[in-house]
Amino acid sequence: xxxxxxxxxxxxxxxxxxxxxxxxxxxxxxxxxxxxxxxxxxxxxxxxxxxxxxxxxxxxxxxxxxxxxxxxxxxxxxxxxxxxxxxxxxxxxxxxxxxxxxxxxxxxxxxxxxxxxxxxxxxxxxxxxxxxxxxxxxxxxxxxxxxxxxxxxxxxxxxxxxxxxxxxxxxxxxxxxxxxxxxxxxxxxxxxxxxxxxxxxxxxxxxxxxxxxxxxxxxxxxxxxxxxxxxxxxxxxxxxxxxxxxxxxxxxxxxxxxxxxxxxxxxxxxxxxxxxxxxxxxxxxxxxxxxxxxxxxxxxxxxxxxxxxxxxxxxxxxxxxxxxxxxx
Amino acid sequence: xxxxxxxxxxxxxxxxxxxxxxxxxxxxxxxxxxxxxxxxxxxxxxxxxxxxxxxxxxxxxxxxxxxxxxxxxxxxxxxxxxxxxxxxxxxxxxxxxxxxxxxxxxxxxxxxxxxxxxxxxxxxxxxxxxxxxxxxxxxxxxxxxxxxxxxxxxxxxxxxxxxxxxxxxxxxxxxxxxxxxxxxxxxxxxxxxxxxxxxxxxxxxxxxxxxxxxxxxxxxxxxxxxxxxxxxxxxxxxxxxxxxxxxxxxxxxxxxxxxxxxxxxxxxxxxxxxxxxxxxxxxxxxxxxxxxxxxxxxxxxxxxxxxxxxxxxxxxxxxxxxxxxxxxxxxxxxxxxxxxxxxxxxxxxxxxxxxxxxxxxxxxxxxxxxxxxxxxxxxxxxxxxxxxxxxxxxxxxxxxxxxxxxxxxxxxxxxxxxxxxxxxxxxxxxxxxxxxxxxxxxxxxxxxxxxxxxxxxxxxxxxxxxxxxxxxxxxxxxxxxxxxxxxxxxxxxxxxxxxxxxxxxxxxxxxxxxxxxxxxxxxxxxxxxxxxxxxxxxxxxxxxxxxxxxxxxxxxxxxxxxxxxxxxxxxxxxxxxxxxxxxxxxxxxxxxxxxxxxxxxxxxxxxxxxxxxxxxxxxxxxxxxxxxxxxxxxxxxxxxxxxxxxxx
Numbered sequence: 018x019x020x021x022x023x024x025x026x027x028x029x030x031x032x033x034x035x036x037x038x039x040x041x042x043x044x045x046x047x048x049x050x051x052x053x054x055x056x057x058x059x060x061x062x063x064x065x066x067x068x069x070x071x072x073x074x075x076x077x078x079x080x081x082x083x084x085x086x087x088x089x090x091x092x093x094x095x096x097x098x099x100x101x102x103x104x105x106x107x108x109x110x111x112x113x114x115x116x117x118x119x120x121x122x123x124x125x126x127x128x129x130x131x132x133x134x135x136x137x138x139x140x141x142x143x144x145x146x147x148x149x150x151x152x153x154x155x156x157x158x159x160x161x162x163x164x165x166x167x168x169x170x171x172x173x174x175x176x177x178x179x180x181x182x183x184x185x186x187x188x189x190x191x192x193x194x195x196x197x198x199x200x201x202x203x204x205x206x207x208x209x210x211x212x213x214x215x216x217x218x219x220x221x222x223x224x225x226x227x228x229x230x231x232x233x234x235x236x237x238x239x240x241x242x243x244x245x246x247x248x249x250x251x252x253x254x255x256x257x258x259x260x261x262x263x264x265x266x267x268x269x270x271x272x273x274x275x276x277x278x279x280x281x282x283x284x285x286x287x288x289x290x291x292x293x294x295x296x297x298x299x300x301x302x303x304x305x306x307x308x309x310x311x312x313x314x315x316x317x318x319x320x321x322x323x324x325x326x327x328x329x330x331x332x333x334x335x336x337x338x339x340x341x342x343x344x345x
Numbered sequence: 346x347x348x349x350x351x352x353x354x355x356x357x358x359x360x361x362x363x364x365x366x367x368x369x370x371x372x373x374x375x376x377x378x379x380x381x382x383x384x385x386x387x388x389x390x391x392x393x394x395x396x397x398x399x400x401x402x403x404x405x406x407x408x409x410x411x412x413x414x415x416x417x418x419x420x421x422x423x424x425x426x427x428x429x430x431x432x433x434x435x436x437x438x439x440x441x442x443x444x445x446x447x448x449x450x451x452x453x454x455x456x457x458x459x460x461x462x463x464x465x466x467x468x469x470x471x472x473x474x475x476x477x478x479x480x481x482x483x484x485x486x487x488x489x490x491x492x493x494x495x496x497x498x499x500x501x502x503x504x505x506x507x508x509x510x511x512x513x514x515x516x517x518x519x520x521x522x523x524x525x526x527x528x529x530x531x532x533x534x535x536x537x538x539x540x541x542x543x544x545x546x547x548x549x550x551x552x553x554x555x556x557x558x559x560x561x562x563x564x565x566x567x568x569x570x571x572x573x574x575x576x577x578x579x580x581x582x583x584x585x586x587x588x589x590x591x592x593x594x595x596x597x598x599x600x601x602x603x604x605x606x607x608x609x610x611x612x613x614x615x616x617x618x619x620x621x622x623x624x625x626x627x628x629x630x631x632x633x634x635x636x637x638x639x640x641x642x643x644x645x646x647x648x649x650x651x652x653x654x655x656x657x658x659x660x661x662x663x664x665x666x667x668x669x670x671x672x673x674x675x676x677x678x679x680x681x682x683x684x685x686x687x688x689x690x691x692x693x694x695x696x697x698x699x700x701x702x703x704x705x706x707x708x709x710x711x712x713x714x715x716x717x718x719x720x721x722x723x724x725x726x727x728x729x730x731x732x733x734x735x736x737x738x739x740x741x742x743x744x745x746x747x748x749x750x751x752x753x754x755x756x757x758x759x760x761x762x763x764x765x766x767x768x769x770x771x772x773x774x775x776x777x778x779x780x781x782x783x784x785x786x787x788x789x790x791x792x793x794x795x796x797x798x799x800x801x802x803x804x805x806x807x808x809x810x811x812x813x814x815x816x817x818x819x820x821x822x823x824x825x826x827x828x829x830x831x832x833x834x835x836x837x838x839x840x841x842x843x844x845x846x847x848x849x850x851x852x853x854x855x856x857x858x859x860x861x862x863x864x865x866x867x868x869x870x871x872x873x874x875x876x877x878x879x880x881x882x883x884x885x886x887x888x889x890x891x892x893x894x895x896x897x898x899x900x901x902x903x904x905x906x907x908x909x910x911x912x913x914x915x916x917x918x919x920x921x922x923x924x925x926x927x928x929x930x931x932x933x934x935x936x937x938x939x940x941x942x943x944x945x946x947x948x949x950x951x952x953x954x955x956x957x958x959x960x961x962x963x964x965x966x967x968x969x970x971x972x973x974x975x976x977x978x979x980x981x982x983x984x985x986x987x988x989x990x991x992x993x
């Protein structure tokens with residue numbers, strides 16, 4: 018199979034996946050695209066939205082359509098790290114001896130839903146995020162590799178902040194995308210009601226298995242990026258640094274710390290997936306522009322003035338994207 | 346790929362042409378600005394006229410360089426393709442394809458991307474990627490056209506007051522601010538008359554001039570006055586020529602006339618010193634030197650030379666004459682000459698000693714000899730730096746000294762011929778000094794005339810501009826009043842606040858203007874202006890002028906308090922009490938005279954010819970004008986006054 022056919026296959030497979038998800042999740046195309054992009058880019062996504070917008074449902078549907086092992090962890094303040102990673106318990110073996118055996122936690126799955134991750138203590142969050150980064154878990158002296166693909170979808174509620182532990186910036190950086198889940202429109206709400214209030218919910222077919230996901234991921238990483246397009250991504254990231262000459266006024270005024278190189282990596286990797294999702298063979302500036310907002314919005318730390326004036330990172334990024342031109 | 350490159354080339358040329366146009370405007374604008382500055386400098390005479398052409402050429406070259414640099418500007422094809430992508434919504438396909446095509450070993454995915462780009466190349470829109478910015482160019486072009494329309498004609502139209510700018514560089518002190526004048530000068534009746542007076546004065550000086558340089562200078566001034574009178578030159582040219590003449594006059598003064606007065610004074614003092622003796626043979630020469638009449642002195646020296654040559658002089662007479670000349674020469678000897686004489690004597694003595702003793706000549710003496718040589722060299726350098734007048738005095742001293750020495754030496758050998766020759770050389774030197782003195786006087790007079798001429802041009806220029814401005818208006822009316830008063834008329838209007846209007850009335854004076862002139866003792870022929878006032882008929886000098894009513898002949902005695910706002914500087918605070926005084930010439934050994942002269946319009950007793958009196962007073966006033974800081978605009982009134990009362 019030549020490149021063009023492989024790309025066409027990729028597009029067909031991902032379209033089928035999106036169609037299956039679309040059976041349950043009405044609208045939210047950007048969120049679905051974002052989640053699929055993160056899945057194929059090998060990253061993790063943080064979904065932020067008020068309760069009831071279908072965040073959990075989206076992840077579950079995705080897991081169903083992909084024939085991957087799914088686990089859900091509801092984060093609460095009393096959740097312990099071992100509740101996620103697993104722990105060693107004393108059991109009797111066949112010879113009658115008592116031995117310590119490692120019981121895997123819910124993190125040993127392909128798709129993990131970390132629901133309301135900001136409700137767990139920093140210690141537990143740290144254990145989770147460490148596993149996300151290292152893709153392995155160490156218990157005692159034993160290290161356990163996590164499954165491939167390993168895809169964490171964390172959710173957090175922007176409201177009800179009492180008793181929560183907001184994720185530190187260093188840990189937010191581990192998420193490839195931070196996606197804002199918005200309210201559905203009236204038409205979409207009608208459709209949601211029609212579909213979810215019947216006796217039988219829509220049936221989801223498995224369109225891709227673990228192997229298929231890994232193949233698509235490899236293909237996506239082969240998508241080339243021209244230097245001038247990569248330069249565009251670099252200039253966007255540089256513009257988030259308040260001390261940079263190319264930073265617009267709003268960035269200089271409201272940003273304390275700009276995006277790290279990991280942010281630039283996230284943009285390029287996500288852009289590659291984005292390009293191939295649209296059936297193209299190379300990354301375009303528009304891809305970079307599209308993924309820049311979800312890839313950078315949680316990597317920019319506002320200063321006191323920005324927080325005091327409630328300037329969102331999205332509005333700062335909008336200004337940066339307006340100032341930084343594709344053609345340089 | 347060619348299809349992509351073709352589209353990119355179209356964008357490239359659109360960019361280049363726009364860049365060329367933009368740079369043409371920017372560089373051309375800068376060139377135009379430079380051109381404008383150069384034109385201003387040329388108009389201000391800070392640069393020669395050729396710089397106008399240089400400026401034009403530079404402006405054109407700058408514009409051309411701007412346009413060419415825009416046309417040959419290197420532009421990155423990938424960037425241009427990216428512009429096509431952005432405008433056409435091509436998802437960076439064209440730019441990416443060009444970038445991948447440059448790769449030495451493109452991957453299958455890159456090749457696929459290139460193929461993909463070729464499918465969308467027809468959707469590229471070069472015109473949208475690099476649209477012509479007509480509005481910007483139209484504004485830029487309009488600004489450039491206006492700038493050209495203003496600056497280029499200014500080369501031919503705009504004219505600066507040449508006299509002023511040139512005079513700033515040439516004669517910074519006392520030069521009058523010149524007015525903006527263009528075209529031929531239209532002179533009114535009074536100005537034409539003034540010009541005629543100037544012409545007459547210049548011609549008189551020219552006729553009397555002996556020195557070739559002075560004569561040439563006066564010729565040029567005369568030509569300028571004549572050209573002005575005939576209306577042959579514009580005000581610009583007149584001011585330029587005037588400035589050149591002033592420069593030449595300054596140069597001449599610096600070169601020739603410096604220290605002349607000191608030299609004449611030295612001659613006089615030397616003659617007076619020798620007068621204590623009773624030598625009859627040199628009396629004529631000494632008397633002439635005392636009077637500073639150098640021509641007479643020269644004649645007396647020549648006469649002595651003739652007498653000596655003809656053998657009409659007895660040995661005793663020759664001895665006396667030689668001694669007189671020797672003493673005179675000694676008196677004239679300057680410090681530098683004394684030092685030189687002593688240094689030369691010491692050096693000669695040491696040289697003789699060196700020749701005599703040869704090997705035994707001590708190191709100390711050798712050092713002294715070297716020192717004397719150095720001193721002589723130094724004195725020679727000092728002599729080179731002396732003014733022409735002082736050098737002439739030194740030569741005269743040398744000639745007289747040599748003549749005296751020769752006379753004493755040749756008494757036995759009857760060698761009168763050589764001595765007479767030396768005396769003639771001394772006479773020639775005296776004549777030269779006399780010529781120089783005359784030249785200086787003529788140049789000084791010419792300088793005053795040039796000041797008048799400048800003022801005349803300035804006033805004519807102001808009048809031509811419509812008499813606008815305080816100075817122009819006021820100056821004109823003041824000039825008219827002045828003419829009326831100087832012409833012997835009693836003005837019906839005394840000038841309002843002009844002058845001192847609050848003085849007390851006089852005691853029935855006759856309204857005559859009195860001047861008293863005293864002469865110094867000992868027959869000095871130096872005029873001293875004792876008092877110049879206007880008061881009662883007795884000639885009592887009173888400063889200021891009383892509150893004169895229209896037609897009233899009476900004049901005040903007191904000091905006025907008003908202040909003419911047109912005059913420069915603070916008002917005069919006359920808070921001191923004045924007292925009448927009488928100053929008479931002091932009786933001395935020589936000829937003395939005192940005389941009372943009434944105004945030219947008045948009939949009465951006069952002890953001297955009016956022509957002589959006018960000449961004397963004019964010279965004294967000219968000296969006074971030179972010495973005092975008087976605004977140029979006011980000097981002209983004084984000079985004009987003396988022109989108007991000149992003997993006809």
